[in-house]
Amino acid sequence: MKRRINKVAVIGSGIMGSGIACHFANIGVEVLLLDIVPRELNEKEKKKGLTLEDKEVRNRVVNESLQSSLKSKPSPIYHKDFANRIKTGNLEDDISKVSEVDWIIEVVVEKLDIKKKVFDDLEKHRKEGTLITSNTSGIPIKYMSEGRSEDFQKHFCGTHFFNPPRYLRLFEIIPGPKTSEETLDFLHMYGEKFLGKNSVVAKDTPAFIGNRIGIFSIMSLFHTVKDMDMTIEEVDKLTGPVIGRQKSATFRTVDVVGLDTLVHVANGLYENVPDDEQHELFKLPDFIETMMEKEWLGSKSGQGFYKKIKKEDGSSEIKSLDLETMEYRDRKSAKFDTLEQTKTIDKVEDRFEVLINGKDKAGDFYRKNFSALFAYVSNRIPEISDELYKIDDGMKAGFGWEHGPFQIWDAIGVKKGIEMMKAEGYEPAAWVNEMLESGNESFYTVKEGNTYYYSIPDKKQAKIPGQDAFIILDNIRESKEVFKNSGVVVEDLGDGILNVEFRSKMNSIGGDVLDGINKAIDIAEKDYQGLVVANDGKNFSVGANIGMIFMMAVEQEYDELNMAIKYFQDTMMRMRYSSIPTVAAPHNMALGGGCELSLHADKVVAHAETYIGLVEFGVGVIPGGGGSKEMTVRASETFEKDDVELNRLREHFLTIGMAKVSTSAYEAFDTNILQKGKDVIVVNKDRQLAIAKKHALLMAENGYTKPIQRSNIKVLGKQALGAFYVGTDQMNAGNYISDHDKKIANKLAYVMAGGDLSEASYVSEQYLLDLEREAFLSLTGERKTLERLQHMLKKGKPLRN
Template sequence: MSAKRIIKKVAVLGSGVMGSRIACHFANIGVQVLLLDIVPKDAAADKRSRNKLVDDALAAALKSSPSPIYLKSFAQRINTGNFEDDMPKIADCDWVIEVVVERLDIKQTVFENVEKFRKQGTLITSNTSGIPIHLMAEGRSDDFKKHFCGSHFFNPPRYLKLFEVIPTADTLPEVTDFLLSYGEKFLGKTTVLAKDTPAFIGNRIGVFSIMSILHYADKTGISVEEIDKLTGPVIGHPKSATFRTSDVVGIDTMVHVANGLSANVPDDEAKDLFVVPGFVSKMVANNWLGSKSGQGFYKKEKVDGVNQFYALDLKTLEYKSSQKVKFPSLETTKTIDKLSDRMKVLFAAQDKAGDFYRAIFYQLFAYASNRIPEISDQLYKIDAAMNAGFGWETGPFEKWDALGVEDTVKAIEAEGYKPAQWVYDMLQSGAASFYKVENGKRLYYDIASKSYKIIPGTEDFIQLDNVRTTNTIWKNSGTTITDIGDGIINLEFHTKMNTIGGEVIEGINKAITLAEQSYKGLVISNEGANFSAGANVGMIFMMAVEQEFDELNMVIKAFQNTIMRIRYSSIPVIAAPHQMALGGGCELCLHADKVVAHAELYMGLVEFGVGLIPGGGGTKEFALRLSDELQEGDIELNNFRDRFLTIGQAKVSTSAYEAFELGYLKKGRDMVVVSRNRVLAEAKKQCLLMAEEGYVQPVKRTDIRVLGKQALGLGYVGANSMLSGNYISEHDVKISQKLAYVLSGADLSQPTLVSEDYLLNLEREAFLQLCAERKTLERIQSILKGGKVLRN
């Protein structure tokens, strides 16, 4: 059954914050969606009035930031309706997802109505986060029960990767398997099989972690700012850490889940931790619920027109100016890039930070181990849930592995906690870690068989972390070249923010040389937080300040030559970007033979923000693409204006699909993959396909049609009118004129055919001239010092 099941249309019942955004994410992947909700009280008889609640909810979702949808036009895939008039339409749906209010009686009423209209074999799932799944199916038919289970998305559904699938005793195994596969492959989720236990996996462990920190703060007096410093990026957790995350989620929501756990886990050895501390109860009574009420653990106020940030003193419940905090141990780890190495230092620290880590995480390790087999039979599912649902770089067992399992067991016991017996049995059997890598695949310790097994579903993934140790063929300080099999090699960057400097340029050239000599093709991808934040502007700044313009000219030319080598090598080069691909990172992608992009792609030529124009082939490439478009009979100056504004306004895509609209990705050439885990495997597949179909080395272009003075005039007039309206500064006008000059091919008297080299020379000359401007240097300095765009 699962092999034949295709999801063409989904019904989402309930259009609140979760329902509307789940609908948007299905629309993101091309599925038709029917979004239904109740008819408002006293609604008039007309359709618009009866659908007002659902239509308003969807409109609010589409206006929200960050956007729940890849491209605004995708919202056309969502049709709205109401439970009274439109429920019969679910007969055409392949999957019905319930997302109504968290009350069992209401959910049961909805499912009774669903059963009247659904066709046999249709999937029915509930997005509940707290109500036992089996209770919702009581009284339903056998076919309903066989196709019913929990499908818990985390909010916001587009961005948070966790998707928990919770079957009941009646759910068909093939239904469970289908949802786990579909969630990963098509929705781009980390799918985790959970048991029908309170709060499932993610929230059971996540809320335990938050509650243990709240009780620790209550007991020790450690401040809100100190805890957020300790539980953020330094340990591989999100910047929002603990208290900022609580403010965003809503303190009432957190309390609701904690209260539910406190009431429903009588046999939990740590059940007392789920009782909220007094200060949290007072915050809820005061309506200090976080972002939604304007204040929670933090609040922001305007004082004399300037934003001031305040943090709550948990003892006095008074707000005080938010303080920057420092810990000696954190200072010592600033130079340690590898998270596992950093954690060893932090946990061994003899200061307030070390005390906190040992108290909180040793308790968490013991708790997580004791939840097996209660909430999950396999340890990797707990780590996966924390990675995907809470944004932790490493889950409890991965952290424990980094510290050494056996040594940490003794430390846990010293803190007064006891891991589960299976951990002692594992060590007794000779297994020393929860995970290990063999033959490029990651294995986990399977408790039942006391052996290591490959993590199910990962067989089709290529993970560089798993193949790098044995398959590295070359590396320098900023790049690594890895053989990923079948004659394809991969180049990854690992500089700070994956910026492009001398070591990356060397790596790109080396990778192309190696591929041309001995391999079929090259993929450029990495597993960093971002593909590339662009060129190393610090290096450009230093050279410009020292007025070393001959050297700077050589550096820019070397970058241009490298980018052009990507385009004109004798082997296919595939770029596989994700998250940020800015400036030079974007230019690299513009010149690849094909781009296999992750759906979450924030791509753009952003050099204008630092007082420059794209100087690594980006301006040239926009002129080239404009020329190719003009041959298709488009209105010349309109197209020129669009390209000019994309660079001039430093537009960045909010998804890979928007990158097509902005002209950074090419329709018919580039492609999008929604599952982050599958991007590299797909890029390798496309590279191999191009190689085996007989890749032909391209010839440098000499037929680029540029518009000359007519386009140059448009650029000048547009910039001056923006200046007159006080939209841009005089320096912005100067940059705009340089940009228009290169895009139009200089002040030629009529449209002319020129070469890529001609445009690259214009581009480099304009870039260098702008580097000599004091206001450009001020802009670069502002970015380097505080990450702020200066409009001088």
């Protein structure tokens, strides 16, 4: 049977339930979201004269929960219109509607008796063959399926999403005693292909994989902070980006998630894993007990490990909790010599060896921390998983770690890791020593573009399944390299398609990157069929190298700066007008120049989590790499007979002038940065490059013809210029924009109007590029632009002056 998911029912509309409902809506699925009926009226309902029988009252819980979720930031939904895919109801009036759905997901309170009662009600209406799963984070699946029908048990398992469901990629699938292989295989595929998740089949053990290791890691740190007399700032400094973790690191992350959530899972583990060799570690330290008593739960209660307070002058500051006195104090800076040694090491995996060899408190911390972690994960096999890569996948996708525990251990060296562990009083599981004795010296190897892991039962390296749908640049970079310079690596993806991978700092676009793009196009036009621009960096590109622009502007090297801008423009035009198809594959931040490159590709295959926009106003200039020109062209393409053309142009003008950045790829359609009917959105980041390659190949095989440069672009001249100037005057007079903002906006207006032409005219792209470049150059001569550039370089955020 070919199973399709057209409609799902989510039972329970709390933070997780609403988040899961929103993510299914994100991917185009119709959702029925149900929750309980209130037992009494609130004050608002009483004033309106409503009764308990009114639908507004009966659906109050679900509607309020969903609306609260939709208003939260970051948003659970890709586009506000997608919320229309969610229909709400209650568990009394609407439960029969679950007979119409393809998948029922239970997300009610974590109490077994309540879940069983919900399943009793659902089974009365569920049609045979319908998938039914629980989002439990810890209740054994076997207990929930007891006493259910054969068909129910066959199609029942745990499907544990991590919060927030849109953003965290781990999707744990936990089979029950009678879950069918067909059910597991389908959910694994669906999670990867449709939900964009990293699907991991876990064993039915307490907290499964992600939370078992993640909570151990956090509880270990809670004890370490006391044992080593450390501050929370020191721990957060050591457990953040330097080791490939979130900027919020440990204590700030707990504040965001909620201390009560962490404590709930930790207490569950303390009760349910009595034979765990680290059982006592799950016992709450005194300072956690005190915080729970005082209800210092983090962001939700206004204070946790950190507390934001308002000062008399109206400004705010962050205070930190002193774990000795349990009082809030001024934040202390945390500096370590060991961390200083890693500042020149860009790749996180190359830092671990330096960190564990540190001679200061940081070195002691890392040796103690990693030793405990390595021993713990090695002893969890085969308890929570038979395959070590699943543990790494769980920590990367569920907790945002850049590298899983076994990958970190590999980076240090397995033998060296064991020596470190023994010095700290830990022993690895026996299978690790057996692995070394069998001649395998690492947990992972790469062969012919595929990643292999050490299979413990087979005592040899085995290929990680499911890689056929992926192209992993780390695995092919060396063997498939065609060209390389300091800014890019060009790889052969096979089938006649090349890839340009940015390798500059933050994937910024400077001369070396532009050289690499041009070289790749040269090679592709001569010997290949198409070109993709994609990378596996944290962000696709944060834009042009503004440090280079700032230095040239300060030195008043305007001829060189003019040439640099023209080179950028010419390279973007080559992306558009080469004889081979070009595809851009942006993800996360694609700002400024990264956006301009996408605008000039033949097609964009964007990851759903793409935050794309032309943000040059923030550094005091207009888009100078063809972005201003291209938005003018796109506005002109939308002009229709009897249309108010100026309104269309104004929308595109405001996209740049307000530095609009989409909060998802879908929102980029609203600004015409992505184009409906042409550009494509991919939900699974791992599949993005392979899909981009397919589109490049499809265009080539369908007979791609080099486009003809446009010379009939309609510009509105003085009609538009006058209207824009009036608008910027009013905004400035109302103190909505500064004098310098007005100057930048007027420069942009001049470009997008096509200059002060007396009437609407038709111009070429090169005409607009020349206007754009002239405007950009003139702005770099402004003191306030230099201030903005310098502030961005120093502070990493825009200055409004």
